[in-house]
Amino acid sequence: xxxxxxxxxxxxxxxxxxxxxxxxxxxxGFFADLAHxxxxxxxxxxxxxxxxxxxxxxxxxxxxxxxxPPLPIFIYYPLAKLYxxxxxxxxxxxxxxxxxxxxxPWLFDFLFKLPIFLADIGIALLLYKMTKKNxxxxxxxxxxxxxxxxxxxMFDSIAVFFLLLSLYFFERARYDLSAISLSLGFLTKFYPIxxxxxxxxxxxxxxxxxxxxxxxxxxxxxxxxxxxxxxGFTTSLSFQALRAPQxxxxxxFALSGKLMDEQTGxxxxxxxxxxxxxxxxxxxxxxxxxxxxxxEISLRKKLLMTxxxxxxxxxxxxxxxxxxxxxxxILLFQEVDPSKRxxxxxxxxxxxxxxxxxxxxxxxxxxxxxxxxxxxxxxxxGVPVTLGPSTNNWFSPGLVVLxxxxxxxxxxxxxxxxxxxREKK
Numbered sequence: 330x331x332x333x334x335x336x337x338x339x340x341x342x343x344x345x346x347x348x349x350x351x352x353x354x355x356x357x358g359f360f361a362d363l364a365h366x367x368x369x370x371x372x373x374x375x376x377x378x379x380x381x382x383x384x385x386x387x388x389x390x391x392x393x394x395x396x397x398p399p400l401p402i403f404i405y406y407p408l409a410k411l412y413x414x415x416x417x418x419x420x421x422x423x424x425x426x427x428x429x430x431x432x433x434p435w436l437f438d439f440l441f442k443l444p445i446f447l448a449d450i451g452i453a454l455l456l457y458k459m460t461k462k463n464x465x466x467x468x469x470x471x472x473x474x475x476x477x478x479x480x481x482x483m484f485d486s487i488a489v490f491f492l493l494l495s496l497y498f499f500e501r502a503r504y505d506l507s508a509i510s511l512s513l514g515f516l517t518k519f520y521p522i523x524x525x526x527x528x529x530x531x532x533x534x535x536x537x538x539x540x541x542x543x544x545x546x547x548x549x550x551x552x553x554x555x556x557x558x559x560x561g562f563t564t565s566l567s568f569q570a571l572r573a574p575q576x577x578x579x580x581x582f583a584l585s586g587k588l589m590d591e592q593t594g595x596x597x598x599x600x601x602x603x604x605x606x607x608x609x610x611x612x613x614x615x616x617x618x619x620x621x622x623x624x625e626i627s628l629r630k631k632l633l634m635t636x637x638x639x640x641x642x643x644x645x646x647x648x649x650x651x652x653x654x655x656x657x658x659i660l661l662f663q664e665v666d667p668s669k670r671x672x673x674x675x676x677x678x679x680x681x682x683x684x685x686x687x688x689x690x691x692x693x694x695x696x697x698x699x700x701x702x703x704x705x706x707x708x709x710x711g712v713p714v715t716l717g718p719s720t721n722n723w724f725s726p727g728l729v730v731l732x733x734x735x736x737x738x739x740x741x742x743x744x745x746x747x748x749x750x751r752e753k754k
Contacts, residue, residue: 330464334450334645337471341446345438347481347706350714356441357433363406364413370561371397377564392566396565399554401484408440432709447587449476449485452656455493456507459500460663460715465518473689476655478697482706483649488518493656495521496632499528504539508546515547516554519569520653523639526618527631534622571644574602577696577738580644606644613642627664630749633657641739648697651689658686671748678744685745692738699730 362369373394384630395402412418415436420478470476480486491514498507507528514521525547532540555562574580580602617638621631636653640646667683697703705714718728 330467333464333468334453334473337453338446338450340472341442341449341477341480342439344477344481345442346435346709347478348433348438348480348709350708352483353433353708355395357437359405359410360412360437360441361418362395362597363402363409364418368558368561370399370558370564373568374564377568392480394567397518398512398516398565399558399562401487402558403469403554404444404487405441408443412437414441429680431682432711434700442481445480445484445486448484448490449480451490452493454485455490455497456656456659459493459497459660464662466659466663470654470656473655473690475638476652478694479652483648484510485518485652489653489656490514491517491525492521492653495528496628497630499531504532504543505546507560508543509550512547512550519566520636520650521641523614523635524632527621527635530618530622531628531631537650558704559704561613569608569612569645571603574606574644576646576650577648577693577735578640578643578646579604579739580646580736596694602644609642609644610639613638624750626749626752629657629660629664630752633661634746634749637742639747641742644731648693648700651693654689658682658689662686665752671744673744673747680744685741685748688741692734692741696731696738698732699734 339533349488358370358372361367362372373396376394416434448589453471456470457464459469476486491510495511495514497505498504498510511521511524511528515525525544529540529544532538532543614635617635621634624631625630633654636657640650643650665682667686668681671682671685672678699718702715704712708714718731
């Protein structure tokens with residue numbers, strides 16, 4: 330097993346210098362802030378003011394700053410300081426709307442991505458333990474092409490690790506540690522918080538008042554990290570709320586605003602659709618929680634259903650977001666035969682859990698290849714940055730492919746959710 334873990338780590342290091350041209354600029358500035366003992370939230374707020382002064386309040390979504398919870402600041406602070414001893418980092422606020430895509434040194438990629446790779450290893454070990462030491466489950470995650478690709482792109486693995494760790498502790502009745510782990514996941518990226526009602530509902534179902542203690546511990550740990558950065562944290566929340574629809578979601582069809590005049594398109598993208606998105610998110614998740622509160626299925630299935638629903642109702646679903654589903658699907662295969670046939674709508678839909686699992690990661694990976702496009706990840710190797718498919722020509726081959734992938738992915742999420750809805754304990 331140790332050799333497999335080393336091999337998985339080696340594979341990630343080989344592909345480590347693949348960088349998204351947009352995100353690498355954000356993270357390079359993030360390291361510069363930390364190396365100079367500047368809060369990344371301060372940069373975020375300054376860039377917000379710059380964006381508003383240049384483009385108006387609604388275009389504040391165009392700033393390029395750190396818009397995540399605060400835990401990565403603590404994780405990366407010593408690594409950024411170490412990096413700063415080798416490279417002179419200049420603290421510069423990226424101009425609002427500017428794409429920063431300069432190549433970065435090997436050491437930057439290594440230090441930024443090492444915690445992500447270690448989180449991948451941690452997820453694999455948790456899967457190994459949670460599937461009765463089944464190495465196949467571990468390898469399904471470690472050597473999944475989509476997982477490797479996302480791990481050299483974004484830091485979602487860290488949040489997913491803490492989320493899975495919270496489930497691991499919860500199943501062993503170590504509820505305090507579970508609440509702390511879930512809080513750390515939320516403090517890394519926002520979406521693990523949607524697991525909190527599931528854990529609390531499970532304790533309520535068991536007629537235990539520990540759900541109050543669980544929620545309190547989660548809240549206290551979260552506030553310890555958030556309060557020192559409260560203004561920046563709320564700014565990052567507003568950024569996420571006001572983002573225009575994008576990614577592999579039907580909400581992105583709202584980009585049709587480009588076919589209208591500028592003012593109408595602006596109102597659709599940055600006012601109407603975000604408002605609809607917030608309503609869809611709150612309403613959709615409440616309906617899911619109400620259903621799961623009464624359903625007698627395993628906690629693992631409930632979490633998988635929760636995050637399937639989350640991706641269905643979100644207005645921004647970037648390619649990395651599906652990562653949270655991968656370990657939960659792998660855990661599902663310990664309860665349900667992957668080849669189990671699924672028939673719905675009078676036999677119109679015929680599939681299996683194995684097919685759904687593969688579709689869940691193949692379609693976001695393919696979407697990234699066409700949408701970014703994939704050549705943009707080669708900036709460190711001298712390949713120039715290019716634009717993805719134009720949204721001004723709805724009949725271009727690239728955009729047709731993206732539209733097909735969006736619809737197919739959305740259908741896959743729905744079929745997976747409905748199939749689990751029919752499952753029994």
